[in-house]
Amino acid sequence: MDPINFVYLAAILFAIGSAAVLTRRNAIVAFMGVELMLNAANLSLVTFSRIHGEVDGQVMAFFVMVVAAAEVVVGLAIIIAVFRTRQSISLDEPAELRG
């Protein structure tokens, strides 16, 4: 199979992820969108690694996974903290950071 198809797949996944982030109010769903975007990026990195026959892209994908794991921990912790104070995880409600 032509590896370029994986790039198309990555683009579609990225678009779905970003649409989830932008449209959904639920923080958990938006968070899932972010994860989808990250994995789309990972997929394209691995694909390009394959196309060029070098391992740099795969190494980069591992880095992204490690960082994503850490980010999930912090992100979920924030969501729980927000839920405890507001009894809600809607993304539209908190506007304390308004300038």
Added chain:
Amino acid sequence: MLDLSWLLIAVPLASAFVLLVAGKRANSWGHWLGVAASASAFFVGLILFLQIVGRPSADRSVFVHMFEWIPGGELSLDAGLLIDPLSLTFVLLITFVGTLIHIYSVAYMEDDANRRIFFAYLNLFIAAMLLLVLADSFLLLFVGWEGVGLASYLLIGFWNFKPEYATAAKKAFVVNRIGDMGLIVAMGLMFAAFGNVDFQTVFNGVPGASTAMLTAIGLTLLLAATGKSAQFPLQSWLGDAMAGPTPVSALIHAATMVTAGIYLIVRSAVIFNGAPDARVVVAAVGAFTLLLGAVIGMAKDDLKKALAASTMSQIGYMMLAAGLGPIGYAFAIFQLVTHGFFKAGMFLGAGSVMHGMNDRTNMRRYGALRGAMVVTWVTFGAGWLAIMGVPPFSGFFSKDKIIEAAFIGEGWQPWVFGGAALLGAGLTAFYMSRMFFMTFHGKARWEDDQHPHESRLMMTVPMIVLAVGSAFLGLILASGNRFVDWLAPVTGDPGHGEPVLPVTFLIVATLVLVAIGVLVAWRRYGAADVLTEAPTASLVTIAARNDMFQDSVNRAVFQRPGQHLTRTLVYGDLAVVDGLVNGAAAGVAKTGEATRKLQSGQVRSYAATMLVGLVILVIIVVQGGL
């Protein structure tokens, strides 16, 4: 012993320090420490004098090195003392008159709670004045110059709980600063022209310097001298300086500090010899001030202010003599020494009168005090005869020589300068006689609660000593040309010139003018009744009573434009400099204000913005072919 000459300065300085630091526990003995410090400085000075006078006249100038002061690259200056006939003359005058005034002050300031501090300041003054006259470089002289300015400020404002006295002190300080600028600029010019500011380098370098440079240095030195010596145009502070206690007026504002300007000019004789134009200006300033002071003195009803005007006038004589060049230097110093005695004596007499009259100084409320204060009357009388130049009192020997010297020369100068000096002698006789008759003769015009009485022995003895000096010092110093020969190593050969008018004629003319002055004063203020209120008078008299409107002139010419200038500068600072700074800050604040709307706090709008940015970046990268 010459190596120990630094003791002259150190002893009074240490005493001042002890008196200031010791605090109230020194109140009981502090004034005696002050007297002892001044007296010991006199004895050190006397021993130095006896050593120097025993040498041949060529060896009488001794440089005493003290320590390395400013070890700079191009300017390397050591602190040292110059012991020579000129500085020794001053040392003896300062310490002798100073000690007498210290003794007088013990009694005069007896009722003042801060007598100890008064003596600390007096000792500080003695130390600074001795440093001024003994310094071997212009910079070290400047240290003393500022020191006496400080002591003068502190002592004028000694009773600074009265606001106008504190203002008088500030006025003296500020006016003196203007003169000090002259000395600083002069030192800068010397450094540029000769490479250093010590006397030896400067005076040895004079023959190689251009006349223009010497004239510039001479004029800036003159500016310094006019400030310290209350000469036109910086004369305005002296009258107000009479706010200080009377012994201060006697010591600082009559006998010693105000003559520092004359010292500066005579010390810089070598420079002035090379700058005839600067010398003419010096003489002109002196001639003008001597008439100005005399006219003011004729109208003043305040005893001390009249004496202050007289001091200004007499220093004008010295300035005139100093401006005449080698022929006058020695007579300027001669007049300075005799003036130091008779004017200090008269100021002490004025203090004695004030003591007896509840510190009132209005002469229109005096009169007939000769009965109540015999000693004061006699000693003041000796000073009166001396200042008028009545032979054989000391003023005759010094002032007549100045009048003669002023008539020597060519062209218009002898006529103008000589005429001013001659006219000044007549005016001096008038205002001094007016003062003398108004105070001691005529009818008593005392206010009801007055009980005039003679002062204590401790005050009268210094007055008597000074009166004896006023009477005989001139005769002693003039006989055999002793004083002029003594100063000759410093002031140079006076040469010999013939006045444009015969000497005998000048002496007779002076004496006749003096006699007319005394007679007019006697008729108006001795024989006739003196009004207790100043009568309305001619425009000249009103102007003289107001010091020739010197304060109004200063205000209109210097103060107001100065204030306008500063206000303009402040406005410029606020509008331009502050405007730039504040405008930059306001611009940043406005930008923040405008952009802060973007911070909506909506997480999803942030995410959308980031996505749009990302898309744009991608487009740029792809389009740019990077």
